[in-house]
Amino acid sequence: MSATEAPSERPPSATRLSLSHITAQNETNLLGTVHGGVVMTLVDSVAGVVAARHSGGAAVTASMDEMVFVVPVRVGDVVHFTAQVNWTGRSSMEIGVRITADRWDAVGPQVHVATAYLVFVAVDSDGKPRPVPRIVPETDEDRRRMREAEIRRSHRLARREAIKASRQDPK
Numbered sequence: 001m002s003a004t005e006a007p008s009e010r011p012p013s014a015t016r017l018s019l020s021h022i023t024a025q026n027e028t029n030l031l032g033t034v035h036g037g038v039v040m041t042l043v044d045s046v047a048g049v050v051a052a053r054h055s056g057g058a059a060v061t062a063s064m065d066e067m068v069f070v071v072p073v074r075v076g077d078v079v080h081f082t083a084q085v086n087w088t089g090r091s092s093m094e095i096g097v098r099i100t101a102d103r104w105d106a107v108g109p110q111v112h113v114a115t116a117y118l119v120f121v122a123v124d125s126d127g128k129p130r131p132v133p134r135i136v137p138e139t140d141e142d143r144r145r146m147r148e149a150e151i152r153r154s155h156r157l158a159r160r161e162a163i164k165a166s167r168q169d170p171k
C-alpha cells in the first residue's frame with residue numbers, strides 16, 4: 001500500500017510483528033556471549049518494519065531510548081523480538097520492542113532479555129516528515145503502553161529543551 005492509500009488510523013494489532021533468531025558463533029563478544037550490537041541491529045530492523053507497515057511507506061529511526069540488557073544471551077539461544085506501535089504523533093511513532101530468549105539447552109520459562117523504545121519518523125521521497133495514521137489502542141495493555149509512551153515523549157522533549165537552554169546559558 002502506498003503512503004497516499006494509508007488509512008487515517010490503525011490499531012497496534014494491525015502491524016504487530018514477531019521475529020525469532022537463533023544466535024550463532026559469529027555473533028559473540030569477547031566474553032563469548034552474544035554481542036549487544038547484534039541484538040540492537042535486530043531491534044532496529046524489526047521496529048523499522050512495524051513503522052513502515054503502520055505508516056504505509058518509508059520511515060527512519062530518529063532515536064532509541066536507553067536499552068537495558070537484563071541478562072546475557074548465549075550462543076544458540078533462540079531470541080524473540082516482538083514489536084508494536086505504542087504511540088503516534090503527527091509524523092513520528094514510538095515502537096516498543098520486547099526481547100525474550102529461549103535457552104538452547106533447557107526447557108523453561110522464556111527469559112526477559114531487554115526492552116527497547118524507538119522513535120521512527122515517516123518520510124516522503126525527499127526525506128521530509130509526512131503524516132502517519134493515528135494509533136487506536138484496542139486493549140488495556142495497548143492503552144498502558146500509549147500512556148507510558150506519552151511520558152517518555154514528554155521527558156525526551158523536556159531533556160532536549162533543558163540541554164538547549166544550558167548550552168545557551170552555561171554556568
Ligand SMILES: CC(C)(COP(=O)(O)OP(=O)(O)OC[C@H]1O[C@@H](n2cnc3c(N)ncnc32)[C@H](O)[C@@H]1OP(=O)(O)O)[C@@H](O)C(=O)NCCC(=O)NCCS
Pocket residue numbers: 060061062063088089090091092093119121123127128129156
Ligand atoms: C528524523 C528526521 C526525519 C526529522 O526531521 P526534522 O526535519 O528534524 O523533523 P521535525 O523537526 O519537523 O520533526 C518531525 C517529527 O520528528 C520528531 N523528531 C525529530 N527528531 C527527533 C528525535 N531526536 N527524537 C524523537 N523524535 C524526533 C519530532 O518530534 C516530530 O514528531 P511529530 O511530527 O510526531 O510531532 C531527520 O532528523 C532525519 O532524517 N534524521 C536522520 C534519520 C536517519 O537517517 N536514521 C537512520 C540513522 S543511521
